[in-house]
Amino acid sequence: MQLDLPARFAADLGALWPEDERSGPLGLAVSGGPDSLALLLLAHATMPGRIAVASIDHGLRPEAAGEVALVERIAAERGIPFTPLTVTLAPGNVQAKAREARYAALAEWAQEAGLGAVATAHHADDQAETLLMRLNRGSGLAGLAGVRASTTIDGTDVVLLRPLLGWRKPELSAVVEDAGITPALDPSNTNPDFDRARLRARLDEADWLDPVQIAASAAHLAESWQALNWYAELDWHEMVMRDDSAPGGLGYTYCANVPRVIAIETILAIIAALGGHATRAEAARAWDRLWAGENASLGGVLAVPGVERVEKVGVMMRVWRFRPEPARSLN
Known part of the structure; x- marks a missing residue:
């Protein structure tokens, strides 16, 4: 791993989660794909002994159990505490229900393990895809703000961090390759039945688009949304009466x-x-x-x-x- 990468990761994480605000280890959601494995490797290089890993089997693919085992092995080789999680999905949109179940399981794990925060491996390419998809759907400011760099898991006070939003997917893949690890590849990421996969394929062809700059625009929109929320809270206190x-x-x-x-x-x-x-x-x-x-x-x-x-x-x-x-x- 290049020497400057852990320092870069430490700076990105510190901007979201300052040292003096940390009350426990950092939990990492790791699927076995290249992005989340890079998160594991960067976090381990930056803060060894202060991280824990969880991997989730959604019960959707027979390969998932092997992917969880892959993450367990990589964590064990580095002495990182590991927790396998299994979820059952409610009926409905598969991707939406999988997301709900995944975050609920991560929140429960974080609370039981006494973690200070949970981090996921969303990166600049993910953020660019999210913003463009929501623009195409006519989303309002709340949706256009994209995934937040720092928030809490819905319905809980568990801090959720995304320290890789300034990183490109190829950079993360290179971190894993340099470590000699072969990541798992989820076929749904290239399945044209899913809107995101179709958009991802189009973005790969549009080399004039810069995902990092698109992600930066999403961050600016998130700041605007934060300002709007501040004003709405003031409106509630000043202009709403029981x-x-x-x-x-x-x-x-x-x-x-x-x-x-x-x-x-x-x-x-x-x-x-x-x-x-x-x-x-x-x-x-x-x-x-x-x-x-x-x-x-x-x-x-x-x-x-x-x-x-x-x-x-x-x-x-x-x-x-x-x-x-x-x-x-x-x-």
């Missing part, structure tokens, strides 16, 4: 005076506070109706628009009242 006079004593009044993209996040927060759930697309449609002066119903919540004088600001404003949707009559 309404105990609502039927059942549970409701919220929202003084809607911010750009639509921020109001959508506030609407989602109100729906969640009332025990409901809605998508951003549903919240966007609700905003359109409310702004036009029409009632909106979403996530089991009824929203009624109006214009009132708001005492705290002393002006007339759009005021939207949210309450649980009345039960429908069966007659």
Whole structure:
């Protein structure tokens, strides 16, 4: 391994996870493919004795058990603690359900093992593919931000890191090759039945596109999304008031005076506070109706628009009242 690569990895990891914030070992999700094996090798060279490895069998391919065994052997040769994980997928979109099950298993492993964070091997090429796929689907800012360099696993406080987002896939493959390791190759990565595989093939042909720069754009979008979230939280605290006079004593009044993209996040927060759930697309449609002066119903919540004088600001404003949707009559 080139001498500068561990230093580069250490810098990238340190930017996401400073030394003084580390409360336990770094857990690595390693599939046996070239990207995650490079993550293992770089982390081991950078912080030996302070990492642990898990490999997941999703039960989708007979080769998966052998890939887990490959990772176990490589970890054992380096004295790295290893945990095999097996998941059962819920019905539905296979790739989406596999992702949900994988992260849930990693979170449970991290909590049981006392890990400080979990890292995955997403790299610049992955990020570029994600951004282009979501652009093609008309995604909003939340989707265009791509995979986050640092976040938490959904529903938990387990820190999730992606320190390789500035690295190209060929660089990572070279790390594994230099170590004399033959990685496992997942055939789904080149299966044209999957959108990502088709896009990956096209990107390989478009040598004028720079995945690192595309990934950098995704990082800029992520910063914009973080700023929007900050403003939405401020909007929640400043412009949303609990309404105990609502039927059942549970409701919220929202003084809607911010750009639509921020109001959508506030609407989602109100729906969640009332025990409901809605998508951003549903919240966007609700905003359109409310702004036009029409009632909106979403996530089991009824929203009624109006214009009132708001005492705290002393002006007339759009005021939207949210309450649980009345039960429908069966007659």
